[in-house]
Structure formats: structure tokens, C-alpha cells
Amino acid sequence: MKLPLCPYCGARFLYPDVRKAQNENRGVCPHCGKIFRIFGRAGRFVLYAVSALLLIGINLCLMKLPSANLTVLLVVTILGVAVVRLLIPYTIRYGPL
Numbered sequence: 686m687k688l689p690l691c692p693y694c695g696a697r698f699l700y701p702d703v704r705k706a707q708n709e710n711r712g713v714c715p716h717c718g719k720i721f722r723i724f725g726r727a728g729r730f731v732l733y734a735v736s737a738l739l740l741i742g743i744n745l746c747l748m749k750l751p752s753a754n755l756t757v758l759l760v761v762t763i764l765g766v767a768v769v770r771l772l773i774p775y776t777i778r779y780g781p782l
């Protein structure tokens with residue numbers, strides 16, 4: 686998994702820039718000024734699906750521990766969702782219009 690590159694000039698984008706534009710359809714490259722298409726819904730779907738299965742698996746394992754309670758499971762799930770949200774920019778791709 687890596688951050689997207691400009692499809693025209695190959696410029697790299699910083700994580701905050703990608704994150705800010707992750708729900709947009711179009712973006713402008715600050716290096717070459719060209720407009721590109723933002724996509725990656727498929728990658729995001731795979732990320733959600735894989736992480737949901739992982740979280741369910743982790744929760745099932747935790748439930749077997751004698752010290753586990755609902756708070757522990759909830760915290761683990763919230764942390765997992767937070768991590769997944771941080772990973773979304775890595776599923777974004779930029780393509781030519």
C-alpha cells in the first residue's frame with residue numbers, strides 16, 4: 686500500500702493532502718497544475734471488508750480470555766476502526782481524466 690502519485694508528472698503527495706481530498710472526485714496537481722481523477726473505492730471496500738473480518742476475529746479471541754469484558758471489546762473495535770480510517774489514503778489512486 687502506498688500513497689497515490691500524479692498520473693501526469695509522477696509527483697508525490699503528502700499524507701494530509703491525500704486525506705483531505707479522499708472524498709473528492711477531482712484534484713489538481715500542485716506541481717504540473719493538471720486536473721486528475723480521484724478513485725479507489727474498490728481498494729477502500731477491500732480494506733473495510735478485510736478489517737471487519739479481522740476485528741471480528743480479534744473480538745472472538747478476546748472473548749475467550751477470562752479478563753475480557755464489553756469495555757475491552759469496544760475499545761479494541763474503536764481502535765481498529767480508527768486505524769482503518771488512517772489507512773484510507775493508501776487505497777486512493779489518481780488517474781488521468
Ligand SMILES: [Zn+2]
Nearest residue numbers: 691694714717
Ligand atoms: Zn503533476
